[in-house]
Amino acid sequence: MPRPELLLPAGDSEKLKTALLFGADSVYLGGKEFSLRAYAGNFTLEEIRTGLDFARALKKKVIIAANVIAHNKELADIPAYFEKLAALNVDGIIVSDLGVLRLARKYAPQVPLIISTQANVTNYETAAFYQELGAKRIVLARELSIDEIAAIKHKTGIEIEVFVHGAMCVSYSGRCLLSHYMTGRSANLGACAHPCRYSYALMEEKRPGEYFPLHEDAQGSYILNSRDLCLLPYIPRLIEAGVDAFKVEGRMKSPLYIASVASVYRAAIDHYLSTRQDFAPEQLNIWMQELQRSATRPFTNGFIEGEAEMIQDITNEKMPGRDLFCGIVRGYRPDNKMAMIEQRANFGPGDPLEFLLPDGRSIPLDLEHLYDQDGNEIDRARHPQQTVFIPSQQEIPPYSILRKKGTTYDK
16 A cells, blocks of 8 residues: 655744654645745745755655635746746645646646645546646545545545645635635735634624623634644545545644644554554554644544534634643753753743654653753743753754643633
8 A cells, every 4th residue: 555645834944844854754835925824934945945955865855835816916926936946846836726727837847736725626527627737636625524535536546635634714625705804814815814713702783782692611702713623533544545645734833733743643654554453542542642732722523524523523612731832952962961952932940841752752851950052050941042951861863842741821
């Protein structure tokens, strides 16, 4: 059985390296224009080149998202951009707009074309149509069951990519106008303000100022706010259905999220391919607990069992607690047995800390002493991206994640 690809998001160069080192086979990222995450760090052409060099040293891939629904004014700069991507020999371009697809075929003809989930492919005839237009792979709409996914693969044979983890959009496969209507920022041009995550109340037209009760928790009501997708338990069935690539959402998420999710899905995919057996409940529980530690919302299985099963649990009623991303290991000094940490959140002795390593293991850290760059002992790492040193008898690999366990966040 072919080994399905594990595809992780890369909002910037740091996340690209984290994803690939923690188990991703490939990453997808956006340039400074034409992708649907305008507020991610995104990549210059030179940064894409550097990312490609890093990926190819690991025999892995970099795919570029150019999945805007383009207006006339966006078209003028696309040909030159695609020509530059072709010269870099990127491993694929994700598109959703038919005009942009046409330009990609003309100006980057040797680069594999991937049809975005924004194109809303929900049946095999549409998949076959894109195949005839030159697409190598299709990222299916998220509103499909396993049986529908298997049928599309069987009927067309085209490569199939499926979202398995991350934030869900309240609109159909992300085609939403709510942000544009409320803020002037178009989700279809990469500038979504996520108004579905806002807290809402119900008010009747003729009773201004009188708010009617909705089901809510202490922080308010989130009637449009979907739970996060998690299809980890379905990995065996999706592999058997012929899925070629498993995709994770989250170009705006932290390196901790990237590292945790990549390591879990890597382990799950490899476990099934080596055993061809369903996951033991104990092992699945361990993996799910790890995923929940970096989650921002409770999980749903989305539409994977069919629409009727999804409706019961898609609405997000409360937020779980999650870990705090404290820093990234930048090196290890064997002479004095110190791990060098680039700080990302306040931490210090007494905190419940641990390292998450690229091989997926977690190592508890009983932190008693903390030092600054000059060797002075300090009580906390307080300053953003401050370099600090932690005593460690064990060598900690670069890009390992330092996290604080069990921190609870407000909505």
